Every structure is written in structure tokens, then in C-alpha cells.
Amino acid sequence: MVSLWGTKKNGGDEQEQDEDGQRPNTSSSSTRSRDPPRQSEDTNERSSLLPQQQQRQRRGPEYLSPDDPAVSPYNLWSVRFLRAFELIFLVITFLWWVLLLVSIFVSPPKFNSRGSGFFDFAFTTLTVGNLLVGLIFFAVPSSAMSILSMATSVLLLIDMIIILAVPQIRVEEGWVGIASVVWAALIGFYNVLTNRTVKWGKAEEEERLTGRQETRRTLKEWLAIMVATVIMVVFVIIVVLMTGTLVLRSRDATVQPMGEKFLVDGDKYAVHVACVGDQTYNEDGSPKPTVLLEGGYMPVEHTFEDWVYDARQNGTIDRYCWWDRPGIAFSENAPSPHSGGMAANALSEALAIKGEEGPFILVGAGIGGIYSRIFSARNVRNIVGIMQIDALHEDLLHRVSNPGHGFILWGRGVISPLGLDRLAGTLFKGRKKEDRVYGKTSYQGGKFIKNKLQENLVADSLTKSEVHSARNIQQPDVPLVVISSGRHMKTDSEWEKKQEDLTKITDNLLAWEVVGKAPSEEVWRVKEGRDALEHWLGKLYNYGMKPKSQEQE
Structure with a gap:
């Protein structure tokens, strides 16, 4: 009777073969434990992302597919730290936002804005939005976002200078308003830094893991970039309007009261x-x-x-x-x-x-x-x-305290820093500063x-x-x-x-x-x-x- 199994000598060791001359599958856990994979000498945190089998057997450079989830800027500790700090900043800003929201209705000690109405709340709301955009689109950096974030930050820096330079506005805003605009400007510059760092990290990881920097983008990435760009354009428009309103306030500060x-x-x-x-x-x-x-x-x-x-x-x-x-x-x-x-x-x-x-x-x-x-x-x-x-x-x-009317007043107050009606009246209707301070359009101001x-x-x-x-x-x-x-x-x-x-x-x-x-x-x-x-x-x-x-x- 012909045996189904034969023997093969190889350096003094005998191994069983099937009738086709192939080794049977013996890759059990015990076998793997007896024959652990040999690590390459240059293995580190970054190279470990490449498949171990390829590391053992490759004779030349082998790379991941550009679509592999392992190809990510999050592999870099610097990028992870930036994102962690952005999350911390968001929590801090949100708590500040809640405190300012409450202060509109019940002012904590030293938290009253003496003449701005809602500017501190507006700056903080913008900062929350800026941080959310940065986190949501963190892994999809683009040049457009960097440019628009920089424009927003520069405009906020101009707002800060106006507030500090005009004595009346500085008093009206107080430390709360000044802290809010300074924080908004700093977060804007931080987002610029984050965007550029992530963009650099993405290129680094693509070159290391795929062999080249990926210049193509998926449809999902293009949609994300488009949405982020539109939002950032809206932010720039908002800050432009707020800056214009601050300029009007600086002009109005020159009106001297009779008494x-x-x-x-x-x-x-x-x-x-x-x-x-x-x-x-x-x-x-x-x-x-x-x-x-x-x-x-x-x-x-x-x-x-x-x-x-x-x-x-x-x-x-x-x-x-x-x-x-x-x-x-x-x-x-x-x-x-x-x-x-x-x-x-x-x-x-x-x-x-x-x-x-x-x-x-x-x-x-x-x-x-x-x-x-x-x-x-x-x-x-x-x-x-x-x-x-x-x-x-x-x-x-009770007619004055109608809840619906109160909600409308609150909504008008929130958007009052944009100065939509005040800017339009000044540019197209020739409204003067006296009209805005105590005249027929004074009702439009946040105060x-x-x-x-x-x-x-x-x-x-x-x-x-x-x-x-x-x-x-x-x-x-x-x-x-x-x-x-x-x-x-x-x-x-x-x-x-x-x-x-x-x-x-x-x-x-x-x-x-x-x-x-x-x-x-x-x-x-x-x-x-x-x-x-x-x-x-x-x-x-x-x-x-x-x-x-x-x-x-």
C-alpha cells in the first residue's frame, strides 16, 4: 500500500508533506509561539504601522495604500497635542460663553459690561464657532482655511486695538470685553498654527507610509474643505461687520453730553x-x-x-x-x-x-x-x-414683560454687534453720530x-x-x-x-x-x-x- 505521506530531509530535520509535496497547515498558536516573528533592527513607533509580514520578508521598500486608515497625521505626537489643546480650549471657551450668557440676565460681581451690551458675548460666540470648525475639519487642512483664519485673527486684533485705544469703549467693555476679544484673537492665530502643522504632518506621514505626498483628494475631503471654507468666509464677514460697528462706536464716543x-x-x-x-x-x-x-x-x-x-x-x-x-x-x-x-x-x-x-x-x-x-x-x-x-x-x-418680546429683544441683542442697521443707515441714509447716541436710531444699539x-x-x-x-x-x-x-x-x-x-x-x-x-x-x-x-x-x-x-x- 502506497503511503499518503512521505518524508523530506532538510538539514537533518524531517517534515511531513502531503501528496502534492506541500507542507500541511500547522500554524497553530503553539507553533507561532515557538517561532516568533523576527523584528527588523530599525523598528520604531512609526515603522510599526507597516505590516509585520512585509517587514520580515520584504527585500525592498513596500508601502501602504494611500487609502489605508493608518496613513494619518494623528500618528505624530505634535498633532495629537495640538488637537488635545484645541479640545481644552473649547471647553474653557464654552464655560466662559455660558457665564456671559447668564450675566445678561443675572450679572455676577465685576461682570457687568457698562456700555457695550453684547459685544463680549459676540466675541466669545465667534471663538466657540472657530474652535468647532477647527476640530470638525482638523484632519482636512487647506490653504483656504489658513488664509481665512489669518484674516479673522488680524481683524480681531484690530478690534482689540480699537477697544484699548478709545477710552470710552475701554471703560464700557471692561475687563470682560477686553479678555473676550484677546482670547478670540489668540484662538484665531492658534487655529492658523494648527492648520499648518496638520498639513505638514499629513504630508510627512504620506511620504513615509505611501512613498509620496498625496496630491489627490477624495470627494468627501473636497466637500469638507468646501463646507469649512464657506463657514470661515461667514466668520470673516461677521468680524468685518463687528469691526465696522466698533469704528462707529469710536466715532459716537466723541459726542459730548450736555450735562x-x-x-x-x-x-x-x-x-x-x-x-x-x-x-x-x-x-x-x-x-x-x-x-x-x-x-x-x-x-x-x-x-x-x-x-x-x-x-x-x-x-x-x-x-x-x-x-x-x-x-x-x-x-x-x-x-x-x-x-x-x-x-x-x-x-x-x-x-x-x-x-x-x-x-x-x-x-x-x-x-x-x-x-x-x-x-x-x-x-x-x-x-x-x-x-x-x-x-x-x-x-x-405684563405687556412689557411678554416672554415672546423678551426673546426677540435677546435675539436683537445677540446680533447687534454686527451693526447691520447702523452701518446701513450710516452708509446709505446719512445717519449721524447724534442719531445713534440719543436720536431716532438710538434704539438700534446693543446698550x-x-x-x-x-x-x-x-x-x-x-x-x-x-x-x-x-x-x-x-x-x-x-x-x-x-x-x-x-x-x-x-x-x-x-x-x-x-x-x-x-x-x-x-x-x-x-x-x-x-x-x-x-x-x-x-x-x-x-x-x-x-x-x-x-x-x-x-x-x-x-x-x-x-x-x-x-x-x-
Whole structure:
């Protein structure tokens, strides 16, 4: 019988063969353990990526396919470190972003931006986006990304120089805004360094593992580069707009207020107070009243002050003062939250620093009526008259604090650093710096928007509670005049009822006059309204000059 197996002598060793003369498969784990693979002398971390079988048997250089996942810049420790630091920077920046987001609604100590509104938040949001793009497209570097990242960084560096060079902007931004723009610029330059390092590492690994630098790109890589480029172009446009807005702010900083600015609330922010006319005195030496104006939605200088100026020119009154609430016109933003009572305290402090002791006739329009009533209750000895001009009632504060309106205000604030409307108005409509500071376009600024957001957040809670308390404290004998818009009352029955209730905030109502053709909250826009306002302001002024004995009679 013919044997199926034969023997083959090879150097004294016998090995079994099958009938075709081939070795049987004996590559068991025990056999592999007895015959371990022989490592080449130049084996290291990088060469170990090549297949071991090829390392043992190759007679010449053998390389990986360019599509092999092992061909990656992540093989280099320098690239890994750069990516790890980018992740750390993203975590730090995100935590800073969250803190700035919270500070819009509740300001931690030393975190209030006194006049910028939302610039620090905008810089940090841009930095988060820059880091995310760098991480998502980390392994797909391109020249376009390097160029665009460099352009973004240079523009941010220019923003930093503007903020530091203009004293008013430097004060308004504070250390928070300065830190945010410096960090944004540094991250931009870091991304440029990372992109170039990864590009170098990718070429190095391709030459080592595939024998040449790969110049082709897959469709997936081209799509990634295209998306990253589009995003970076958007970032460049955003920074260009922010730089333009900062240039406008530097121009606006040259507008000087008529009055003075006073630091209040422990020097946390400054408010603007201005007076027209010198203090005059009665025959008995007592000071004559000063009319104190509290504006509505817009700054006093733009909409409200002109008819009072005419009243002084006509001799109806001798002197008047006004102030800008925090965030409006020349006044800086207050920390959040900021209620009507906090505003009244700020006004009292500023007047005390200025040396204004009253007595005062309070004239408030729109929501300014709420603020003037709170101020009156907290300064009862110095108030000799109150005029409410189509003023908001405390029971209607829920209209101001509507959540949907608050979200819109927040959204407007977030994009306000882009200055879309302000830049367009300046370039195409010839808007001047006075318009932007206290004029008809002042509502477009982030500082103004933050003021309205602060009003929205606490109007139906803190401010409503404060004005209810003020009603109980209010001196009942203070003379009161209520002027209402007839057009407003015809279109809003609830407003009409609340206007009537305002006539009862004191027991000494001199008049309630309804101006039929006057627009809502701007009675002075029509001649009939201006005449009524000046007439009754004169009555209050004369009443306030009477000695107490004559008032009682």
C-alpha cells in the first residue's frame, strides 16, 4: 500500500508533506509561539504601522495604500497635542460663553459690561464657532482655511486695538470685553498654527507610509474643505461687520453730553443728568421747583425735551432737569437684573452727587410714569407735583414683560454687534453720530436693547411690586395732572380704564385732560397736546411755589 505521506530531509530535520509535496497547515498558536516573528533592527513607533509580514520578508521598500486608515497625521505626537489643546480650549471657551450668557440676565460681581451690551458675548460666540470648525475639519487642512483664519485673527486684533485705544469703549467693555476679544484673537492665530502643522504632518506621514505626498483628494475631503471654507468666509464677514460697528462706536464716543455723568451703585456704572437754567428762589428764600423729566421708550433728548424747552423759553417754568436711564443715550448699562426701584435709587444718588435737592415736579411719559412714581414715593419730602403723560399703569406691565418680546429683544441683542442697521443707515441714509447716541436710531444699539431686555425681565415682578409699594407710600396731597392720548384710549379700552385709575394715585387731582388727536405716548407731537402740556405744567409750577400755608387754604 502506497503511503499518503512521505518524508523530506532538510538539514537533518524531517517534515511531513502531503501528496502534492506541500507542507500541511500547522500554524497553530503553539507553533507561532515557538517561532516568533523576527523584528527588523530599525523598528520604531512609526515603522510599526507597516505590516509585520512585509517587514520580515520584504527585500525592498513596500508601502501602504494611500487609502489605508493608518496613513494619518494623528500618528505624530505634535498633532495629537495640538488637537488635545484645541479640545481644552473649547471647553474653557464654552464655560466662559455660558457665564456671559447668564450675566445678561443675572450679572455676577465685576461682570457687568457698562456700555457695550453684547459685544463680549459676540466675541466669545465667534471663538466657540472657530474652535468647532477647527476640530470638525482638523484632519482636512487647506490653504483656504489658513488664509481665512489669518484674516479673522488680524481683524480681531484690530478690534482689540480699537477697544484699548478709545477710552470710552475701554471703560464700557471692561475687563470682560477686553479678555473676550484677546482670547478670540489668540484662538484665531492658534487655529492658523494648527492648520499648518496638520498639513505638514499629513504630508510627512504620506511620504513615509505611501512613498509620496498625496496630491489627490477624495470627494468627501473636497466637500469638507468646501463646507469649512464657506463657514470661515461667514466668520470673516461677521468680524468685518463687528469691526465696522466698533469704528462707529469710536466715532459716537466723541459726542459730548450736555450735562454730567455720575458713577452710582458703588461705582458700577455711570448715569447722565443734565439741567437747563439756574436755580431760582422765592421771596422767602425757598428754592423754586425744578421740573424733572422721565422719558418713555426713547431718550428724553430725542422726543421729550423740546416742548419743555419751549415752556422755559416762554417763561412758564424757570428750570428743568432730565436723566437718561441706565442703557439709554449717554448712560451706561446697569448690572442685571435692574428694576424700576433700582433705577429710582440710581437717580436719587446721581442727583445727590450733583447737589440737586429739589423740590421737584415729576413729569413722566409712557413707562417713565412708572419710574417717576417710584421715585416720588422714595423722595416724598421733595416732590411738589406729578404729571403723568399717557403713562403706563402698573397693571399693564405684563405687556412689557411678554416672554415672546423678551426673546426677540435677546435675539436683537445677540446680533447687534454686527451693526447691520447702523452701518446701513450710516452708509446709505446719512445717519449721524447724534442719531445713534440719543436720536431716532438710538434704539438700534446693543446698550439700548439691553436696557429694554432688563425692563422686560422684571417688569411684571420686581418693578410691579415696587410701584405697588410706591402707591401706598405716595403722599396724598401732592398735586396731580394726568394727560392722556385720545387715539390711544379709543383703540384700547383697558388702557382707558387704567388711565382713569391713574387719576387716583393722589387725592389732589388738578386735571385729567384727554387730547383727542394726540398719538400714543407722544401727546406733545400735536399742537393741541403741547398747549395742554405747557398749560398744566405751568399750573403745577405755580402751585409748587406756594407756601405750605397757602396750599392748605
